[in-house]
Amino acid sequence: MTTAISPLAPKSYPPMPPIDGLRIATAAAGIKYKGRTDVMMMIFDDQASVAGLFTKSKCPSAPVDFCRANLAGGKARVLVVNSGNANAFTGKKGAEATALTARTAAEAADCAESDVFLASTGVIGEPLDASKFAGVLSTMAGEAKPDLWLEAAKAIMTTDTYPKVATRGAEIDGVSVTLNGIAKGAGMIAPDMATMLSFIATDAAISAEALQQLLSEGVGASFNAVTVDSDTSTSDTVLAFATGRAPGQDMVTDGSDPRLDDFRAALHALMQDLALQIVRDGEGARKMVTVRVTGAESNRAADVIARSIANSPLVKTAVAGEDANWGRVVMAVGKAGEKADRDRLAIWFGDIRVAVNGERDPDYSEEFASAVMREDEITIRADIGLGEGQATIYTCDLTKEYVAINGDYRS
Amino acid sequence: MTTAISPLAPKSYPPMPPIDGLRIATAAAGIKYKGRTDVMMMIFDDQASVAGLFTKSKCPSAPVDFCRANLAGGKARVLVVNSGNANAFTGKKGAEATALTARTAAEAADCAESDVFLASTGVIGEPLDASKFAGVLSTMAGEAKPDLWLEAAKAIMTTDTYPKVATRGAEIDGVSVTLNGIAKGAGMIAPDMATMLSFIATDAAISAEALQQLLSEGVGASFNAVTVDSDTSTSDTVLAFATGRAPGQDMVTDGSDPRLDDFRAALHALMQDLALQIVRDGEGARKMVTVRVTGAESNRAADVIARSIANSPLVKTAVAGEDANWGRVVMAVGKAGEKADRDRLAIWFGDIRVAVNGERDPDYSEEFASAVMREDEITIRADIGLGEGQATIYTCDLTKEYVAINGDYRS
Known part of the structure; x- marks a missing residue:
């Protein structure tokens, strides 16, 4: 079980003033x-x-x-x-x-x-x-x-x-x-x-x-x-x-x-x-991930889709592996069960649009997408292209350390 | 990325007869x-x-x-x-x-x-x-x-x-x-x-x-x-x-x-x-897990609870660590959202009842429960104590190899 401080930890703690009473x-x-x-x-x-x-x-x-x-x-x-x-x-x-x-x-x-x-x-x-x-x-x-x-x-x-x-x-x-x-x-x-x-x-x-x-x-x-x-x-x-x-x-x-x-x-x-x-400080976390969904049918639908992406083991392990595997984001949008039109979907890693109109972006650059994935903090954005619904969910990657921590925790 | 054959693989393949036509x-x-x-x-x-x-x-x-x-x-x-x-x-x-x-x-x-x-x-x-x-x-x-x-x-x-x-x-x-x-x-x-x-x-x-x-x-x-x-x-x-x-x-x-x-x-x-x-042959699997839920309000409710247990990363990593951590099964029953009464819940690992009436079984033996967890095939049973609904879901453990396989898959 790892005891090292998360690499995503704040660099310092704020001075905490007393609260009277x-x-x-x-x-x-x-x-x-x-x-x-x-x-x-x-x-x-x-x-x-x-x-x-x-x-x-x-x-x-x-x-x-x-x-x-x-x-x-x-x-x-x-x-x-x-x-x-x-x-x-x-x-x-x-x-x-x-x-x-x-x-x-x-x-x-x-x-x-x-x-x-x-x-x-x-x-x-x-x-x-x-x-x-x-x-x-x-x-x-x-x-x-x-x-x-x-x-x-x-x-x-x-x-x-x-x-x-x-x-x-x-x-x-x-x-x-x-x-x-x-x-x-x-x-x-x-x-x-x-x-x-x-x-x-x-x-x-x-x-x-x-x-x-x-x-x-x-x-x-x-x-x-x-x-x-x-x-x-x-x-x-x-x-x-x-x-x-x-x-x-x-x-x-x-x-x-x-x-x-x-x-x-x-x-x-x-x-x-x-x-x-x-x-x-997510167990084993090495990357902080912001999942932003826009263009869904409603805010509720956007929330369901964003959670589907943020909780997907395959998306989270891809982030851990610094792999710009946007196909897994497509998978997670598809399995969420909310209204989605494959051919209107667009996906970004950071500022790099990797997919648009239901296929890989014509200007896709593996090099640029991979550079985003090497950052400590990554934003994954999916635009569903159907409406005005939006939601933001925060998560971390899924690493071997998560498995190690939770295979050993009780004993 | 691991290429070893799953330890849960069949020991031999059946002879496959031809199908006429x-x-x-x-x-x-x-x-x-x-x-x-x-x-x-x-x-x-x-x-x-x-x-x-x-x-x-x-x-x-x-x-x-x-x-x-x-x-x-x-x-x-x-x-x-x-x-x-x-x-x-x-x-x-x-x-x-x-x-x-x-x-x-x-x-x-x-x-x-x-x-x-x-x-x-x-x-x-x-x-x-x-x-x-x-x-x-x-x-x-x-x-x-x-x-x-x-x-x-x-x-x-x-x-x-x-x-x-x-x-x-x-x-x-x-x-x-x-x-x-x-x-x-x-x-x-x-x-x-x-x-x-x-x-x-x-x-x-x-x-x-x-x-x-x-x-x-x-x-x-x-x-x-x-x-x-x-x-x-x-x-x-x-x-x-x-x-x-x-x-x-x-x-x-x-x-x-x-x-x-x-x-x-x-x-x-x-x-x-x-x-x-x-x-x-689940990616990285070392254990086959059968999740059996009985006594739920309906078969549908039992299915939702069984999937909640079978998909829980914490339950799956506990199985990988051979840890009889039934508290995580309680957690997964609780988060499923289906009707459950904490104080009627009973949980078994294999034939060992580890919890009953909302607390640890009076006869609980860490030794016996741990022996079950060392097996290749493990049955987790949860009886909700409310009705006749039942369901069975099959899954595997969550290991470091799963993370390795899926962090490296595309590249």
């Missing part, structure tokens, strides 16, 4: 890994507004069930996340583990269990021994500090090769606010969900309902637009918290309030930043 | 490969009944368009198949190539162009130079012999590591008839289609309509129940021919005629034999 701690609770942190706690001084999105899996993890129930209250005092064990498909033991963790966390943060949020990531099907959190969480609560965002991102990693952090600023009604976010995920990443795990916080004063609206609006073009391997996790969770500590900013309770326009743009940019960091 | 020839036309045959011709002495099924791709190859048009006539005198070039996504040049090939083949076989059937397999998007067939087909017509079935299977291989042949006997109305078939395919193999290429012939006297009915009935449990990589080809074609030469057997024209019961069973067994040979 929250503190962070990490610890090594010995859930599975040796010699690294595996639990992260985020404590809110007062009740923060909270919004969330979760996996659409029919077999969700116990923490997902737990968060869904608490989200109705719209308020959070503490978030506890562990890596090394997903507490998924663990039956009654799973619910018992979330209950025990919530009780321990509520005592540590001196809050109600209904203000606790939980997430777990790692192996599926192994019972999670929540008693390991017993002494740990209260110590963490005492030691928590505002400036540990990068440490937080490290503690929740599994097969990730680098921590994922992002920050943005925005103005609401003339008041400057800050948005920070972290994410984890490298495999079992597929669209139509939230993501593996992502946690976003802001000092803005914004109600849970308004925050939920903005979060839901942003997920389509960010976390739901990425796929590493078409495999949707049992544990996908994105949670956003607003502490309301930005000085002099009046609470905004309507997600459509024009005062949130700048904040919305910043939030969505932050979400896309984190989502693309997940793709760039 | 047809002869076979192969040749090296230099389409793409050096030092091997790449064109196969099957000539019928008289018009044979013909039935066919084709890819559901929205971007079908030119030969698929050509066969669909001629299938309406229900009669065949000659079949020409080439490997090395799929003549797919080749625009007007593709239709011109099929027209020229058909003309050359009709002259060679002394028949109408409407009695010609064509198939091509190989690279997509490269124009096929059909002028290469000019002298070749007439020579082949003169040299064709009844006993070249294994040679025919070899001539149509691309990334296949072994030729795929099968034979069965059956009785119709007390008369013994023979069924032979060949197939090719190792990658770009996915359900909901016919297969890469398969050609079946019999000396039975059976009308085109009846043959079509039997072929269509058989495809669900055979070619449409296999997947190597979830990628549906542009060229999938299965054609069945009946020469009607079985001595003393009256023509059967109704596919539901009880006299066809034994023939139907033999045809369907032959189709499944060939389909499983394709899975066993």
Whole structure:
């Protein structure tokens, strides 16, 4: 199993400013890994507004069930996340583990269990021994500090090769606010969900309902637009918290309030930043691929076709092999099942049009197309030639390292 | 690119008896490969009944368009198949190539162009130079012999590591008839289609309509129940021919005629034999996997769940790593989108029940489960616990060799 950092990793991490009203701690609770942190706690001084999105899996993890129930209250005092064990498909033991963790966390943060949020990531099907959190969480609560965002991102990693952090600023009604976010995920990443795990916080004063609206609006073009391997996790969770500590900013309770326009743009940019960091750390990834479909019958049809291309093992292995094999893009358009006319189809790799009107471009140059394929970041565009529908999906290549990582992961 | 024969290959080939009324020839036309045959011709002495099924791709190859048009006539005198070039996504040049090939083949076989059937397999998007067939087909017509079935299977291989042949006997109305078939395919193999290429012939006297009915009935449990990589080809074609030469057997024209019961069973067994040979030669395959889903809400739901498991890169890499990682089976059931109740789910690897009632089996033994995973052939069973729906899908593991083969294929 490879442990080298993805060649697509960011060259540096942005300095993460503190968010007033929250503190962070990490610890090594010995859930599975040796010699690294595996639990992260985020404590809110007062009740923060909270919004969330979760996996659409029919077999969700116990923490997902737990968060869904608490989200109705719209308020959070503490978030506890562990890596090394997903507490998924663990039956009654799973619910018992979330209950025990919530009780321990509520005592540590001196809050109600209904203000606790939980997430777990790692192996599926192994019972999670929540008693390991017993002494740990209260110590963490005492030691928590505002400036540990990068440490937080490290503690929740599994097969990730680098921590994922992002920050943005925005103005609401003339008041400057800050948005920070972290994410984890490298495999079992597929669209139509939230993501593996992502946690976003802001000092803005914004109600849970308004925050939920903005979060839901942003997920389509960010976390739901990425796929590493078409495999949707049992544990996908994105949670956003607003502490309301930005000085002099009046609470905004309507997600459509024009005062949130700048904040919305910043939030969505932050979400896309984190989502693309997940793709760039796709298990075994050596290439980042943007799949852009235009000219489809509808946006929905374009989305289906773009996912068909982005999830095709043959397209992804061709990218890994730096092979401008646009025939496989034709195949993926054809198998998508959406309306397509072979003889109107056009395909580009980067700026090089390789196929047009249902056959190879008359000006096709293997040399130019191959040069595009040697880049770290490749855009594949397919124009269906039928309508105005368009969609963009982000993915990575499929390499031998993906197979190696996932053949060895559990053992 | 690996060239070793799949470890799952049959240990020997069955002797292929001649089918009265047809002869076979192969040749090296230099389409793409050096030092091997790449064109196969099957000539019928008289018009044979013909039935066919084709890819559901929205971007079908030119030969698929050509066969669909001629299938309406229900009669065949000659079949020409080439490997090395799929003549797919080749625009007007593709239709011109099929027209020229058909003309050359009709002259060679002394028949109408409407009695010609064509198939091509190989690279997509490269124009096929059909002028290469000019002298070749007439020579082949003169040299064709009844006993070249294994040679025919070899001539149509691309990334296949072994030729795929099968034979069965059956009785119709007390008369013994023979069924032979060949197939090719190792990658770009996915359900909901016919297969890469398969050609079946019999000396039975059976009308085109009846043959079509039997072929269509058989495809669900055979070619449409296999997947190597979830990628549906542009060229999938299965054609069945009946020469009607079985001595003393009256023509059967109704596919539901009880006299066809034994023939139907033999045809369907032959189709499944060939389909499983394709899975066993899946690109890079080291394990053959049978995915069996029971207890789903309906057969359709079971089929969707079984395909979700069989196409999951994480399940397939776990099998490659001999890892009894049933958590990934839970994931694949959950992402399928069909009704599932996490707490009723049970999962088996071989005869070992690893999970029950939504958690790990109380009697789970890593040792026994791992022993199953070391076998060449593995059955994964998931019981959804909701109804009577069931389905079986056949697939293979996902190995580094798959990535190597498909990163290098075109170049």
